[in-house]
Amino acid sequence: MGNSASVPAPPEAFVLSATADVPAASVPSRHSLLVRVTHWVTAVCFVALLISGSEIVISHPRFYWGENGSVLTPVLFKLPIPSSRSLVPTGYGYVLPDQNGWSRYLHFQSAWIAVFTGLLYVIVGLLSGHFVKNLIPGRADRSGRALWKACGSHLRFERPGEEEAWSYNLLQRLSYLFVIFVLFPLVIWTGLAMSPAFTAAVPASVTLLGGRQSARTIHFFVSVALVLFLVVHVGMVWFAGFRCRMRAMITGRADPPTVTDMEGA
């Protein structure tokens, strides 16, 4: 299918393939270049958004519902952490240094890069059939029984079989689709709903959510959900075989499906 089939390989390739562990020319990439690049750019952006977002929350670790809220109004809940503003009553006897300036700059800059990367991924993913091929569960898996079985094998902490080195399992597919098409759009929407300029142009973006403070609270909880995803995601990569999964996502190379997954075993 790829270049190896249509373009005659240069002589060096034969020399290399004779000595390499894996005949690189004959094995397709586990993850396409697009998936690998967008995955890591998004990962870096997410860490930057998380750090800067946490810094911004520290300046007002109180959450409200509806349109308005301040230190003078009742909270929905508050985080038991110190604040970078002396006006916020936290119960701590000290005030942290203000980090909001660079945090806000970094938050929006990483958000822009993440949004452009996400758009590229979704557009190319739709055109190339990536979602249909790799993420939407196959016909056989679209049943309650398949879901029940997948949940059971996850709860029994069964190690993934070798076929999973080349294909995502059902729960993996569903959680990736949920992150890509529900959590990411929701976190972008609730973020924009806090912008006074954006809400001037699109008032429904904030009124549909019940107000500015509701948008901020939802933004916080979606971010928590994304962090939980990240923790489970990295945990599962570790569980399935950290080295081979990382190699697949960085270089695209994985052991061919016919060979026993040595690192995972």
Next chain:
Amino acid sequence: MSDLSRRKLIKGGLAAAAGVAGVGVAATIAKSYGLIPPDHGGLWGAGETLNYASYKLLTRHSMAREFARREISKRPLENEMAPPNDAFQKLQAGGFADWRLTIDGMVARPGAFSLDQLKGYPSRSQITQLACEEGWSYVAEWTGVPLSHVLEVVGVQPEAKYVVYFSIDPYWWDSIDMGDALHPQTYLAYGMNGGELSVGNGGPLRMRVPRQLGYKSVKFVTHLTVTDDLKKFGKGLGSASPEGGYAWYAGI
């Protein structure tokens, strides 16, 4: 080097050259349409420029959300601030009768305006939200004179691009572009929730820019300068905010 890698190299080089040229053309167009913020340099320049350029391209003419009277917050927060300086206290002792707003720069008729003079101009009210970059917010009714009216009185020159405004607190000054300055919701506010604007909320005179976060609504305004070049002020970044690490454009 094989033909394949040479072809790749040439293709890659052409793509890179096209990319650089594309960015160059985009920058030139952006500059001529006034899409570049004064704090566009440095590490955060790209994100800040995208924020400001998107606002200019997409939401320039939109109006900040206005609220019903029953939605006015019962307890608007008077945010923490430095204690008023001696100059302020002296004017406060005199009931702000000697408070002056001086206007200069690229205007036909520079002058100094008392509060009574400003209150003599057509008065407008808006019920809008003041949102702080920290996360809290409140809704209040603001009363004042639209900045556009005052700019018409002094006669802004057509080449002018920005209005720079200064607080009596020498460390607090800011600026907005002419689009924001002439926007119907941008006020020189002297009243709030039906009464005088309290000192805690920036009285006797506060800039009100409801399509940006609270820190653009500078308190205790005493001086406006109309200009075509923000490089002449402070460190040339447009306001005191970038000098303290905060973005000049605060619409997000």
